[in-house]
Amino acid sequence: ENGCCVFCQEKMADYLCQELTMVRHTSVICRRADATEPNTPKMERVSGSVASPRLDSVIAMVFSSSRTKILPLIEGEKVFIDGKQVTSPAVQLKEGEIVSVRGMGKFRFAGSGGLSKKGRLYVYADKYV
Template identity: 35%
Template sequence: MTDRELQLFRNRLSDLARQCEDRNIATHTHFLTVEEQRLAEQFILNVDGVRVISDGVFCDAERKLLFFLPSYLEEAPEEEIGCFRIEPRAAKFAEALSHRDFLGALMGLGIKREMLGDLAVTENCAQLAALSTVREVLLRELTEVKHTKVRVSEIARDELSAVRRTEIRSINAASLRADVLIAAVWRLSRTQAKESFARGEVFRNGIELENPSAELKAEDFVSLRGKGKFKLCGTEARVTKSGRLYVDIAYYI
């Protein structure tokens, strides 16, 4: 973010907190990236009678809303987030559809990325969380992904909250350097890993990472374009007698 964008973001959070306090109602942000969530932790001011909680529906959600709640509310209003399933109308004749295909179709409707939470794709079907304000657009206008006719249905929140899209893996690596971990996770040579940085294919918390020697921190999300994504777990790395590390990651499957 630029300095101006940071200030606007800070002001928006402050406005939401004040609205909650003054009007005694729940307010919320759009779906925040991991980086925005970290910034929000620094920017949110303590306001009397206002609690702040996050919600992304999925048990391992990356993108989340921040809710500002008045004292009489214990939980975020569930009606603010809709849960949806997108599936081919004729599965037998459907193309192979990827996360990028589904997301591209959604963006093609004019829906901004910040209106959408996480999207999980399994067996050629997608499940996603979205702001309820885009519900009618999704149900009425999303009819095709690539060249495949699809149907959109609203589903129960429980169907998404139970979805786990990651599996825990223990990775043997020499250090927590970004290039070292990327090479270990995707079984690349160090040269191949460094070349991916030069091509602009590595992202940390949604922002391009240019420095291969940058040390990753717990809860960092790292993606390599065309390969996948993982999150560095908060558990402490285990050191072998030879000095190598075993690091736990949550790998997106």
């Protein structure tokens, strides 16, 4: 909730906590976290049906958009799969891959289920919130 974690080397932690007081125009309080504190991201399960697990169709499903609006993002080099830039909308996603779309968010492709009556594939993704 309304916070962030900064990972640094042990010898820099005290210095950062002492000196980090503002982020742009916002005052912040910095504290050293316990190494045993859980730091798991919050995720929300998104599911829907797509024609195939193509990158453009899965992104459109996850972010409730159209493939037409997603194509300029892919071609504009704003989409990354596991940290690698992707410029082809036809890439087939594999289970466990993490997709990041600049300006929209990030999700982990959780795989696919069965087929609908119309032959469409049910897919699942865990969207970072």
